[in-house]
Amino acid sequence: xxxxxxxxxxxxxxxxxxxxxxxxxxxxxxxxxxxxxxxxxxxxxxxxxxxxxxxxxxxxxxxxxxxxxxxxxxxxxxxxxxxxxxxxxxxxxxxxxxxxxxxxxxxxxxxxxxxxxxxxxxxxxxxxxxxxxxxxxxxxxxxxxxxxxxxxxxxxxxxxxxxxxxxxxxxxxxxxxxxxxxxxxxxxxxxxxxxxxxxxxxxxxxxxxxxxxxxxxxxxxxxxxxxxxxxxxxxxxxxxxxxxxxxxxxxxxxxxxxxxxxx
Amino acid sequence: xxxxxxxxxxxxxxxxxxxxxxxxxxxxxxxxxxxxxxxxxxxxxxxxxxxxxxxxxxxxxxxxxxxxxxxxxxxxxxxxxxxxxxxxxxxxxxxxxxxxxxxxxxxxxxxxxxxxxxxxxxxxxxxxxxxxxxxxxxxxxxxxxxxxxxxxxxxxxxxxxxxxxxxxxxxxxxxxxxxxxxxxxxxxxxxxxxxxxxxxxxxxxxxxxxxxxxxxxxxxxxxxxxxxxxxxxxxxxxxxxxxxxxxxxxxxxxxxxxxxxxxxxxxxxxxxxxxxxxxxxxxxxxxxxxxxxxxxxxxxxxxxxxxxxxxxxxxxxxxxxxxxxxxxxxxxxxxxxxxxxxxxxxxxxxxxxxxxxxxxxxxxxxxxxxxxxxxxxxxxxxxxxxxxxxxxxxxxxxxxxxxxxxxxxxxxxxxxxxxxxxxxxxxxxxxxxxxxxxxxxxxxxxxxxxxxxxxxxxxxx
Numbered sequence: 001x002x003x004x005x006x007x008x009x010x011x012x013x014x015x016x017x018x019x020x021x022x023x024x025x026x027x028x029x030x031x032x033x034x035x036x037x038x039x040x041x042x043x044x045x046x047x048x049x050x051x052x053x054x055x056x057x058x059x060x061x062x063x064x065x066x067x068x069x070x071x072x073x074x075x076x077x078x079x080x081x082x083x084x085x086x087x088x089x090x091x092x093x094x095x096x097x098x099x100x101x102x103x104x105x106x107x108x109x110x111x112x113x114x115x116x117x118x119x120x121x122x123x124x125x126x127x128x129x130x131x132x133x134x135x136x137x138x139x140x141x142x143x144x145x146x147x148x149x150x151x152x153x154x155x156x157x158x159x160x161x162x163x164x165x166x167x168x169x170x171x172x173x174x175x176x177x178x179x180x181x182x183x184x185x186x187x188x189x190x191x192x193x194x195x196x197x198x199x200x201x202x203x204x205x206x207x208x209x210x211x212x213x214x215x216x217x218x219x220x221x222x223x224x225x226x227x228x229x230x231x232x233x234x235x236x237x238x239x240x241x242x243x244x245x246x247x248x249x250x251x252x253x254x255x256x257x258x259x260x261x262x263x
Numbered sequence: 264x265x266x267x268x269x270x271x272x273x274x275x276x277x278x279x280x281x282x283x284x285x286x287x288x289x290x291x292x293x294x295x296x297x298x299x300x301x302x303x304x305x306x307x308x309x310x311x312x313x314x315x316x317x318x319x320x321x322x323x324x325x326x327x328x329x330x331x332x333x334x335x336x337x338x339x340x341x342x343x344x345x346x347x348x349x350x351x352x353x354x355x356x357x358x359x360x361x362x363x364x365x366x367x368x369x370x371x372x373x374x375x376x377x378x379x380x381x382x383x384x385x386x387x388x389x390x391x392x393x394x395x396x397x398x399x400x401x402x403x404x405x406x407x408x409x410x411x412x413x414x415x416x417x418x419x420x421x422x423x424x425x426x427x428x429x430x431x432x433x434x435x436x437x438x439x440x441x442x443x444x445x446x447x448x449x450x451x452x453x454x455x456x457x458x459x460x461x462x463x464x465x466x467x468x469x470x471x472x473x474x475x476x477x478x479x480x481x482x483x484x485x486x487x488x489x490x491x492x493x494x495x496x497x498x499x500x501x502x503x504x505x506x507x508x509x510x511x512x513x514x515x516x517x518x519x520x521x522x523x524x525x526x527x528x529x530x531x532x533x534x535x536x537x538x539x540x541x542x543x544x545x546x547x548x549x550x551x552x553x554x555x556x557x558x559x560x561x562x563x564x565x566x567x568x569x570x571x572x573x574x575x576x577x578x579x580x581x582x583x584x585x586x587x588x589x590x591x592x593x594x595x596x597x598x599x600x601x602x603x604x605x606x607x608x609x610x611x612x613x614x615x616x617x618x619x620x621x622x623x624x625x626x627x628x629x630x631x632x633x634x635x636x637x638x639x640x641x642x643x644x645x646x647x648x649x650x651x652x653x654x655x656x657x658x659x660x661x662x663x664x665x666x667x668x669x670x671x672x673x674x675x676x677x678x679x680x681x682x683x684x685x686x687x688x689x690x691x692x693x694x695x696x697x698x699x700x701x702x703x704x705x706x707x708x709x710x711x712x713x714x715x716x717x718x719x720x721x722x723x724x
Binding site: 093 | 526603605606607608609610611612613614615616619623624627628
């Protein structure tokens with residue numbers, strides 16, 4: 001079974017490309033020969049039922065699967081043409097370029113300021129306090145959180161509300177100036193209002209970063225993304241423009257999923 | 264002998280009550296129209312059994328405390344006891360001898376006065392034994408019958424049994440608390456006696472320690488009871504040298520085990536580390552006295568010290584530090600492992616290396632737990648006796664040189680209590696004052712540690 005890629009989908013400026021990527025957990029094959037080009041300019045959404053491997057595949061894009069001892073990746077994934085699984089690849093550099101936002105907001109139990117300053121500090125991006133202050137302010141502004149927290153930057157990041165925490169995590173990812181931001185169901189732990197704010201934020205970040213978002217909400221995929229890939233049972237079934245996938249899917253399984261037949 | 268019989272009796276009666284009540288509950292079940300009871304038959308059975316066994320146990324506890332006194336009184340009321348010496352010690356010896364023969368523990372009496380008392384003793388013992396058994400049976404039957412008569416098809420036996428179980432559990436936890444209070448009270452009592460003889464100011468702030476158990480107890484020399492050198496020795500060995508060893512090693516081993524170790528390595532190293540916590544402290548003492556202390560002395564000689572002591576604070580402190588590594592490491596291990604995986608992932612996804620993640624995220628987040636572990640370790644170290652007895656001498660010495668002999672509070676407690684002085688001599692009583700101070704310090708440390716742990720638990724909620 002090969003992936004159906006829509007004919008009108010031209011990815012000429014692929015930021016990341018996967019070729020025949022399979023992921024194994026021990027003997028179990030979680031991802032089966034997925035090939036995809038992630039465009040530089042757009043938001044790409046991965047949709048599919050629970051356990052279809054979309055989050056697993058997302059985590060291969062910045063090698064977060066490395067933290068799971070039994071996980072093994074086959075195939076090739078490139079960032080700007082460089083194989084990120086080659087033996088000399090510096091994972092630290094990779095993750096600075098490919099940031100990640102998790103399902104559950106996970107601010108460090110540090111102040112808001114230190115949460116944002118964490119990345120710039122470990123990567124040596126700021127010379128002196130003024131520059132660091134500027135990075136913190138810029139990141140919080142981009143994440144739409146500045147007005148809410150500018151008077152209490154020294155308060156603990158864990159004291160914020162869930163939605164604010166998630167925007168803090170996005171600001172934290174932005175602070176190291178990544179090229180790609182991976183979001184793993186960033187709204188699944190949030191209420192509808194906080195979700196709307198995150199979606200607004202994604203729309204604003206669109207164009208500045210290549211964004212890949214995993215979501216199990218088809219409405220969310222339709223609202224925030226320009227490209228959608230449908231995953232099922234570890235395979236990528238269909239990949240195309242979001243509008244095409246939702247109005248004119250070519251595969252019966254995609255059709256079934258988006259009409260709510262299963263998932 | 265007699266309480267054991269009473270206990271067996273209680274258990275036998277309890278079993279009988281259990282079986283009777285269960286049979287009764289089954290009968291209810293057969294008679295009822297729908298075959299349902301408010302509680303299962305076993306709960307009825309346990310209800311009756313508990314109502315038999317618990318009152319009997321309470322009676323046996325009280326009875327075994329007062330019965331020997333009652334027997335003695337009965338014997339002393341006998342005319343043959345009138346000629347006994349009035350002095351408590353001799354009198355008690357004769358009574359004990361008579362009792363031993365009466366109960367069959369000794370073949371014959373040695374003291375002629377005791378011979379007269381054997382018969383009265385025998386009489387009194389058998390009389391009170393009979394009374395004990397009769398009262399036990401009476402209590403068992405009364406409470407058992409009362410409980411049995413309460414059984415009905417709609418009787419809520421389960422709730423009642425649950426409540427009794429809860430009360431038993433509460434009692435179990437009270438034992439520890441009451442023991443602590445009891446220890447404290449007995450310490451305070453003797454400490455107050457000591458401070459009646461030696462001024463607390465001399466004791467707490469004096470810098471010379473050298474109580475003389477042979478001196479005149481009515482006029483103690485307060486200047487010989489300055490405990491500062493002991494407190495200093497305790498802190499220097501237990502809280503400074505031992506911690507310099509235990510904190511870095513314990514933390515590093517915890518970090519290795521939680522973050523770097525392969526699961527197979529962890530499966531070996533962690534239990535091995537925990538075995539370290541199970542080694543008797545005496546064995547550490549041998550190690551300190553026979554291996555480490557001479558080695559340190561040789562090193563000191565090699566470094567050009569003219570006459571180094573063969574016992575040193577350093578030897579005791581080093582070995583004590585090794586001893587408490589498991590305390591530090593297992594608390595640190597638990598609290599680092601308790602930091603959510605999400606924190607670790609968050610940091611790694613920012614491009615942090617494993618060691619940056621540990622230093623900047625995991626250790627700060629786990630710090631309260633780590634601090635609590637260290638404080639528990641400190642209170643363990645300053646209460647430690649054997650290693651210091653064997654490796655650090657008993658000479659009180661106020662010095663900062665780790666190669667010199669030093670002593671600690673616990674060692675002096677042992678020295679004072681096992682000395683030849685009489686019990687009401689201030690030198691002996693000083694052991695209680697030292698123990699009291701030590702108790703308060705470790706209590707304070709544990710209290711602070713628990714508070715810190717409590718705060719830590721709330722950290723991620």
